[in-house]
Amino acid sequence: MKNDAVVAIVGVTGAVGAEFIATLDRRKFPVGRLKALASARSAGKTVGFRGQTITVEALDERSFDGVDIALFSAGGGTSRTYAPIAVRAGAVVIDNSSAFRMDPDVPLVIPEINAQRIREHKGIIAVPNCSAITALVPLWPIHRQNRIKRVILSTYQAASGGGAAAMDELLQSTRASLNGETYPPKVLPHPYAFNLFSHNTAIDPETGYNDEETKVIRETRKIFEDDRIAVGVTCVRVPVLRAHSEAITFECERPITEDEVRAILAEAPGVRIVDDRARNTFPMPIDASGQDDVLVGRIRRDLSDPSGHSIAMFVAADQLLKGAALNAVQIAELLPERAMA
Numbered sequence: 001m002k003n004d005a006v007v008a009i010v011g012v013t014g015a016v017g018a019e020f021i022a023t024l025d026r027r028k029f030p031v032g033r034l035k036a037l038a039s040a041r042s043a044g045k046t047v048g049f050r051g052q053t054i055t056v057e058a059l060d061e062r063s064f065d066g067v068d069i070a071l072f073s074a075g076g077g078t079s080r081t082y083a084p085i086a087v088r089a090g091a092v093v094i095d096n097s098s099a100f101r102m103d104p105d106v107p108l109v110i111p112e113i114n115a116q117r118i119r120e121h122k123g124i125i126a127v128p129n130c131s132a133i134t135a136l137v138p139l140w141p142i143h144r145q146n147r148i149k150r151v152i153l154s155t156y157q158a159a160s161g162g163g164a165a166a167m168d169e170l171l172q173s174t175r176a177s178l179n180g181e182t183y184p185p186k187v188l189p190h191p192y193a194f195n196l197f198s199h200n201t202a203i204d205p206e207t208g209y210n211d212e213e214t215k216v217i218r219e220t221r222k223i224f225e226d227d228r229i230a231v232g233v234t235c236v237r238v239p240v241l242r243a244h245s246e247a248i249t250f251e252c253e254r255p256i257t258e259d260e261v262r263a264i265l266a267e268a269p270g271v272r273i274v275d276d277r278a279r280n281t282f283p284m285p286i287d288a289s290g291q292d293d294v295l296v297g298r299i300r301r302d303l304s305d306p307s308g309h310s311i312a313m314f315v316a317a318d319q320l321l322k323g324a325a326l327n328a329v330q331i332a333e334l335l336p337e338r339a340m341a
């Protein structure tokens with residue numbers, strides 16, 4: 001791979017696609033040429049990158065000729081069809097969809113946790129689910145020092161997790177509501193303005209868990225390489241425009257204090273502690289938006305566990321960045337092919 005790689009963004013017109021462009025630029029990723037790909041609907045539109053105007057092309061079977069790195073963010077179906085084509089054309093695929101995450105041949109990578117898995121790739125590397133990334137970045141350094149046996153988390157997920165159309169629906173329905181107008185939901189299954197609802201993914205009739213919740217459970221075990229970790233999740237969509245938040249309670253194998261957790265997290269990569277009890281100031285999505293770090297606060301003993309093994313905390317992270325584009329670009333920065341260039 002040349003040092004100045006040919007980089008393709010699949011889904012360049014989407015919410016994550018826009019962050020791919022901004023993140024490559026901001027992190028000074030050496031891009032020789034950028035290929036902007038989306039559906040046929042967007043062919044001919046333009047995007048800007050480092051002062052250049054790039055015309056969006058419709059994704060097709062020849063799109064990856066000459067491409068070194070393909071950043072996919074266009075849904076699972078598109079990834080399932082086109083990622084293998086990109087790999088056959090010689091590209092390394094970094095995929096934001098759920099299509100390959102649980103494939104044993106595909107590394108599922110959060111660089112702060114398991115960067116070493118990148119070099120095992122066979123063409124595709126998967127970016128984990130954004131709710132999983134948000135929880136696991138701060139949980140991992142704790143787990144390494146005092147194994148976490150059980151985690152219970154509840155998400156407060158922003159519109160941006162549903163893409164550009166969901167963000168638009170939140171804005172439009174809020175405007176309509178303030179004007180006293182009715183707004184029939186178009187993208188999401190329920191009224192969004194001044195409301196919240198269980199995550200809009202399919203529900204497993206056996207378990208009652210929705211897809212988002214099941215992903216967090218399975219992906220935690222794969223990333224931590226710990227099949228025994230017990231994970232309970234409730235995923236909820238809230239009327240926040242950008243950045244997911246989560247209430248997390250975890251139980252360790254040995255007793256743990258909130259001071260120990262604070263000390264571990266103070267040194268943890270990708271984490272920023274926001275925990276000001278005096279001013280009642282803790283992680284908020286508005287502060288996490290546009291930030292690389294997972295904000296962590298409300299670090300306190302879980303009083304429901306008198307054994308002293310459990311801690312509760314609250315986190316917020318920009319899932320378009322750490323939950324998607326940033327995590328993918330961090331992986332691209334660590335590709336062994338680039339080191340050999």
Ligand SMILES: NC(=O)c1ccc[n+]([C@@H]2O[C@H](COP(=O)([O-])OP(=O)(O)OC[C@H]3O[C@@H](n4cnc5c(N)ncnc54)[C@H](OP(=O)(O)O)[C@@H]3O)[C@@H](O)[C@H]2O)c1
Pocket residue numbers: 010011012013014015016017037038039040041042043059072073074075076078096097098129130160161162163164165319320323324
């Ligand atoms: N949003 C998040 O926070 C987040 C986080 C992690 C992972 N992801 C994953 O990233 C993907 C995209 O998410 P998003 O939020 O950016 O969605 P989005 O705003 O709806 O954008 C979707 C993008 O995919 C393109 N696309 C759709 N169908 C296509 C097709 N058949 N061929 C080529 N391109 C196609 C769209 O192009 P057009 O504009 O031409 O339709 C658009 O560029 C999804 O797989 C999602 O699960 C999202």
